[in-house]
Amino acid sequence: MTVLCPAIFSIPIHRAFADALAAGLIARFADGALGLAEGLILLPSNRAKSAVQAAFVRAGGAGLLMPRLAVIGDADLDESVALALDAIDEAEPLPPAIDPLRRRLLLAELIERHTPEGEPAITGAAAFQLADGLARVIDQLHYEERTVSALVDLDLGAFAGHWQASLARLRLLVDHWPGVLAATGSIDRAERRNRLLDRVREGWRKAPPARFVVAAGITTAAPAVARLLRTVAGMERGMVVLPGLDPVMATEEWDALGPTRSDADDPARPLETHPQYHLKLLLDRMGASRDEVQAWDAVSDFDGPEARTPFVSLLFAPAAYSAQWQAAGDLSAATAGLSGAVFADDGQEAQGIALLMREAIETPGRTAALVTPDRALAERVAAALTRWGIAVDDSAGQPLAQTPPGALLLLLAGLAADFDPVALVSLLGHPLVRKGEERAAWLDQVRRLDLLLREPGLTPGWAGVTARIAARAADPKARGHALAAALGPWWDELSEAFGATLAPFAAGPTPPATLLGALQAGLERLTGDAVWAGPAGRMLAELFDAWALARGAGPARVDPADFPAMLGQLLAQASVRPPYGGHPRLFIWGLLEARLQRADLMILGGLDEGRWPAATQPDPWLAPGIRRLLGLPAPERQQGLAAHDFAGALGAREIVVTRAQRSGGDPAVASRFWLRLSALAGDLTEPAPGGVPLTRLAAELDAP
Structure with a gap:
């Protein structure tokens, strides 16, 4: 049985997602000792799973039996899907996913063997590197459910000759890849994920589970994921809970984010760098509108000021609507607890962040987290903390x-x-x-x-x-x-x-x-x-x-x-994540690890252009215009995801944003996020531990 109105909720950014989710589910389903244990929560990553587990422990105390937690963001879903659908073993098993290294080696061999007429051969390390980009193109075609024929039907008359040559090579390789893959008895991991998700969806459509099912924190807009979320939202005991959907953005601004369907004849270009674009795309593929999304009725001890949500919505207003900043009025309630520091270089930035984290643990029970996509900054901060004998885990890992x-x-x-x-x-x-x-x-x-x-x-x-x-x-x-x-x-x-x-x-x-x-x-x-x-x-x-x-x-x-x-x-592409064992109240998180998590003090570090957001990496196989014709996400969408991560972190109660005037020995340019924040909120107050400005402390700490 399904309900007509989909059960889609959103937790605003000023609420701590994992804790508010746990509190709301306990209030709804903790009927007796086994009420929660009968449910299932679908989550986007293993880090989100750990965050939700910790939130249930904080909210429920001793003796709480948690729901089953399944991760659907990974390509290899056997265990999680088995949890989600008990009858999966009765179906014909899917072929296994090919090992990533084996696939890369096979693709490199394919690149070496097949060279279009008139083009130079690519061999060795160059072929191995291009194989990685080719694997990403194949995965994106699977995620967006685009067929190989889409590559053949493109009209490239307006594109430069080198892009036409690149696409000719790509067509040749993609044509041969299915045969090479079939000989291994495997399928691509992205294709396997789509099949597994569709199998779960079909099973639930035919026989909805009696237990409650919640899809929480999932923002991936892949069609297979969107179909599954739509099925969950339509079940009698199903719910979808989105993180940080903007509830106050005006309708015309929401519409200005642009079309979410690929249409070569549509001259409008979507604002894929906006932090709400991927959520709009997800809702569109779910067949739902923003008006159908309900507010999640639960609070937590980690929530920030309620005025922070409309402030962040205003902060990321599309350029055509940023004139409303002049009429913003008094923003003191929204910016309470928000401060910033500009350091001379990234070495002093790391020193200053370490000082803030060291000061935070002087207060019993207080937690602090550095959130940054800059792994070099994370390493420097971890090293600076060792001067006080403090070991801190960098959950984003370190390149092997x-x-x-x-x-x-x-x-x-x-x-x-x-x-x-x-x-x-x-x-x-x-x-x-x-x-x-x-x-x-x-x-x-x-x-x-x-x-x-x-x-x-x-x-x-x-x-x-x-x-x-x-x-x-x-x-x-x-x-x-x-x-x-x-x-x-x-x-x-x-x-x-x-x-x-x-x-x-x-x-x-x-x-x-x-x-x-x-x-x-x-x-x-x-x-x-x-x-x-x-x-x-x-x-x-x-x-x-x-x-x-x-x-x-x-x-x-x-x-x-x-x-x-x-x-x-x-x-360089393999990340080593250390075992837990660092300080229990200090954390270093990458952007993926910071999603859905919150600490008492959130330090957002590395706000220089090229660090946060990271510089767009060009696709060696497809020009941006070709990607648009194929209906693949533009490279700039990663900047939109980084903006959403920044917006989510801004919802904390106490925030310090930092940047450096020089990074890696070269002059640095302030991040677009920093510039927006400065333009709207004005000059941010600098933290002053012990009454001394943080930048001065960082500069003089090692001075003889």
């Missing part, structure tokens, strides 16, 4: 390439592909090498080698180092004779072992598995099992395992000179 195991692998790969004495000394002195009792003696030899290699005239390669050591050791009057004599046996053993281990890199084009095996042997010779320890080591081991399982996929041989770049691309 920047962890000790990842950095060691890249050093070894670079040295194997192109011998460099500086890289050699860095490799041998790496903290993971020879950990334990023998490390002190090992470092003594590394220092001797470093001193011996500093003089000019070194012949390139391993043989050049061997020749210099032998020549100096044989001549008692030579400079560095004592160093060379002490180094001789140690270096002979080391160079002989690594010469054999890394020999495949000197053999010309070689199978990738052979090169990877050589690197694995070299790592273990240097570190034993230490390189595989800890979260980063385990992730690195998983990468080696995934490549081993993908044996036979991808180019049969690669140039060893390209292999370090291929590894660097993989390691």
Whole structure:
């Protein structure tokens, strides 16, 4: 049975989403000890799942049995979908999703094999990098449910020749990809997610579950997700709860966000950079209007001032409507608790943020969170907090390439592909090498080698180092004779072992598995099992395992000179998230991790253009105009999502926004969000811990 009016709700930004959601569900369904336990909540991510779990614990106290929580934002949905639909095992099982690394290798091979007539061939690391972009195009076609024929029917007469050549190559690859994929017995992960969501939707349409079902915090506007949310909203005990839908935006402003359906003949361009656009698109695909969305009747202890919601709506008014800022009147109630600081550089910005977080925990029970998309700023803040012995978890993670195991692998790969004495000394002195009792003696030899290699005239390669050591050791009057004599046996053993281990890199084009095996042997010779320890080591081991399982996929041989770049691309895209264990009241969140979560003090850091929002990354395969013709999201939509994250964080009770005048040594430009905030709210008051301006404290903290 379905109801005529869809049950769609929204929690405004001044309310803490997870806590208000938990409070509202407890009020509605906590009828006895098992009332909540019979329900199901669909959530967008594992981080949102953790936030909702914590909110139920805060709201319900001891003895509360929570609803089932299922994540539908991930591509691999087997476990979550099984929770959502008990009868799924009775249906014919879907093919498994292809492993991401295996798919990338197969796509790289496809790029190398198929070159349109008259176009240059693409091989090696360039093909591997383009395969990543090609995989994103394929996924986006699946998410938007666009067929391959859409690529063929495009009229590109108005586009530059290089885009037409790019699309010709893309058509060729997409035409061949289904056959390559079918040979593996797998399907694309995005396609599998669509099928699984549709299977759940069909099951619920035929037999709605007796328990209550709530889809909460989901903003993805993919058609398959929108259809499922529409089904949930139409069930007798179903509800959809959206985060931060603007309830006060005037109708003409809402309409000014533009069309949400792709129409090549429509001259209007949607405002995809607006924080409400993706919610409008989602409602449109659900077949619902904003007028049907109801307010969620629940409050929490983390709510900000109610005046903050209309203030943020005014802050992000489309350009044609920003004249109403002049008639905004008194905004003191909306800006209460809002302050800002402009630092000389990003180093001082990190220092100032660390000071604010350190001060926050002086108050018992008080929590503080840094929210930033800038991972370098997050690392600096975490490092600055260690001066007080405070460890804080960066839940957005760290690129595997920047962890000790990842950095060691890249050093070894670079040295194997192109011998460099500086890289050699860095490799041998790496903290993971020879950990334990023998490390002190090992470092003594590394220092001797470093001193011996500093003089000019070194012949390139391993043989050049061997020749210099032998020549100096044989001549008692030579400079560095004592160093060379002490180094001789140690270096002979080391160079002989690594010469054999890394020999495949000197053999010309070689199978990738052979090169990877050589690197694995070299790592273990240097570190034993230490390189595989800890979260980063385990992730690195998983990468080696995934490549081993993908044996036979991808180019049969690669140039060893390209292999370090291929590894660097993989390691840069893998994020290592540390296990919990940092300070219980201090947090560092990325934008994805900050969604639906809130702390007493929210510090929004890195508000410079190019950091927040991040600079738009061009698509190597499709021009923006071609994407529009295909009905794919414009690259600028990511900036709209970043704006929605910023708007949601502004709903907290106490907020500090920060930026730096110089970032990475270069002059920085204030973020468009900062400029809007300054234009509407005026100059923000600077925080002053202990009565001293924060920027002054940060500048003078390390001054002698």
